[in-house]
Amino acid sequence: MDFNFLSPVSDFVLAHNELLSAQALGRKIKIHSAQQGIPDLDGVQIAIVGVLENRNDINYIGEEFCLDEIRKGFYSLFPGSWSISVADLGDIEKGESVDDTYFALKEVVNTLIKQNVIPVILGGSQDLTYANYRAYDSFAPMVNIVNVDSKFDLGDSTKPIKNNSFVGKIILDQPYNLFNYATVGYQTYFNSQEEIDLMDSLYFESYRLGQVSHDITIVEPVLRDANIVSIDLGAVKSSEVSLNQKVSPNGLNGKEICAIARYAGISNKVSSFGIYEYKPSSDDEITSMLVSQMLWYFIEGVNYRIKDDDFSDxxxxxxxxxxxxxxxxxxxxxxxxxxxxxxxxxxxxxxxxxxxxxxxxxxxxxxxxxxxxxxxxxxxxxxxxxxx
Incomplete structure (x- = not known):
């Protein structure tokens, strides 16, 4: 399959990129542009894919969606002493229907993983995680998902999929490929007792915000065992993000969310990573810079992956x-x-x-x-x- 679902990075971002230092990340990575087309993925280990889909957000009111500010922030950072190659493949535009967008994302993720490239998805609404999960159907019979979120997102799976109910669909829709689901940073008052009981009865894992903030290292083993990591920016406390992004006065701080992104990167098993629920706004330098730094730490983690022994020796x-x-x-x-x-x-x-x-x-x-x-x-x- 070729990547004809993808539209190039905007000329606005590329023009901004030309003004950056020659050492900046934006000058070091391969970028899908209208002039050059999709870059060759030979030797690339991480590919950024934007998905401009937010119609299944329960609060969706028709607003447009754009990732330009995140790209500007990310391109302006300086890389660490990395030996890995990163590409920005541009965006998957909204399809005719949300299902069309899901299909495009599923195809792109599936193709990248089969080429040993880790897709990093920058999304609108978090229900896109469902499409990410379905990309594993053809080659992974058991999938572990970690959701960094203040809510479990189990929802009512009898109703159409939304960004607050996609996990219910993942659990109940065939083929049944989900082995473990873990929520990191959940806040009890945002989750009904029924959902908390269901998590227990399915023997899924959940780590409360207080536990994670007290000792961030407790999430390393569950991330080491994950195939898919999905981060909801609503898990971040409101003082860390811009006005449009605020969800809760309590949540993970910037340092904690970046540490989690790094743990996800270091994990040898994590083969796709997504950051969702970004809400662009005019005062948005803070949120876009936080997402940029999360991306930076994920790449840093991947760069320092060490293959563990199989314990045969x-x-x-x-x-x-x-x-x-x-x-x-x-x-x-x-x-x-x-x-x-x-x-x-x-x-x-x-x-x-x-x-x-x-x-x-x-x-x-x-x-x-x-x-x-x-x-x-x-x-x-x-x-x-x-x-x-």
């Missing part, structure tokens, strides 16, 4: 065994990266979804808790999910 890891409530828990620590995993026992008598998921990323703290006779919650949920 006993000299590359340390193995720890502890007993909790008569359960033998087996932990592994990589000598190369210092990262920890816990083994999920293979349950031969049940329909096992976990054939590829026998090692679950965890933290050193989980091992310490296990030594104190406390079962790690991620391990418990993975076991329960696997026996359902």
């Amino acid at each position: 006993e000299y590359t890891y340390q193995k720890f065994i502890t007993l909790v409530e008569s359960e033998e828990l087996v932990f592994y620590k990589s000598n190369k990266t210092g990262r920890w995993w816990i083994e999920i026992p293979f349950l031969s008598e049940v329909n096992n979804k976990l054939k590829r998921h026998t090692l679950l990323p965890c933290m050193h703290q989980d091992y310490k808790d296990a030594c104190n006779n406390k079962v790690p919650e991620r391990w418990y949920k993975a076991i329960r999910k696997n026996s359902v």
Whole structure:
């Protein structure tokens, strides 16, 4: 498939780019322009794709959508000492219907992933995550999604898809490819008790805003295990963004959201990354610069990816065994990266979804808790999910 769904980056942004320092990011990356066409993706590891679709936003009132300010901000940053190549492929315009946009996004994401390029989606409404997820249908039988959001977005899946109900569609629509869904930074008062109970009954993971702000490192294992990371800018507290973007006085701050973006980049499994619910406005330098910095940190993370060993060579890891409530828990620590995993026992008598998921990323703290006779919650949920 070629990329004929994509329209080039605007001449306005390209003219602005010409005025930047020769060392700026905008002068170092490959850009889809009207003059040059779509750049060659040979050697490219990350491709930025804008999606100008926000019609399934529950608050949509016909406003136009544009990513020029984000591009201007991002192009003006300076790269780190990176060895990876980045391309900006321009935008997927609104289709005749939202389904047309979904189809275009699904095709583009599918093509990029098959070429070992990580798509970074800059979106309108977060329901685009559904199209991103559907792009995996042909090659990934089990998909893990992390949603950085103040809400679970489960919604009423009997109604047409919206940006506050797309997760319900992901769970209930065939083919059933979702293995784990985790929400990072949720705020209890934005979620009904029914949704909180449903998350528990499906053994999905959720990390409250307070937990994340207290210790940002707790989200690293769940991001290490994710295929798709979707960030709702509504998870960011209002003092960090422009007037049009404000959602809640409480939320993640700029430093925390950038740390999460970096964790997503470092994860060897994350193969697509999206930032959604951007609302352009005339006073918008702050939000567009925050998104630019999130992009920067994601790219930085990808640049520093280290392939973990497969634990076939006993000299590359340390193995720890502890007993909790008569359960033998087996932990592994990589000598190369210092990262920890816990083994999920293979349950031969049940329909096992976990054939590829026998090692679950965890933290050193989980091992310490296990030594104190406390079962790690991620391990418990993975076991329960696997026996359902």
